[in-house]
Amino acid sequence: MAHGQTTELEEGMVIALEPKLVFPGKGVVGIENTHVVTRSGLDQLTRAEQQIVSI
Numbered sequence: 001m002a003h004g005q006t007t008e009l010e011e012g013m014v015i016a017l018e019p020k021l022v023f024p025g026k027g028v029v030g031i032e033n034t035h036v037v038t039r040s041g042l043d044q045l046t047r048a049e050q051q052i053v054s055i
Contacts, residue, residue: 013037
């Protein structure tokens with residue numbers, strides 16, 4: 001699922017969706033959730049927290 005990728009998603013495949021934001025000079029923030037491809041779409045398998053966390 002990247003530019004130039006030709007692999008088609010098929011039922012039963014498991015994929016991770018990992019949206020990220022890059023802040024130059026500061027760092028990267030992102031989340032990752034895993035999904036399984038089904039006949040009707042994606043079923044989410046994991047549930048990463050989607051709140052802002054400060055360390």
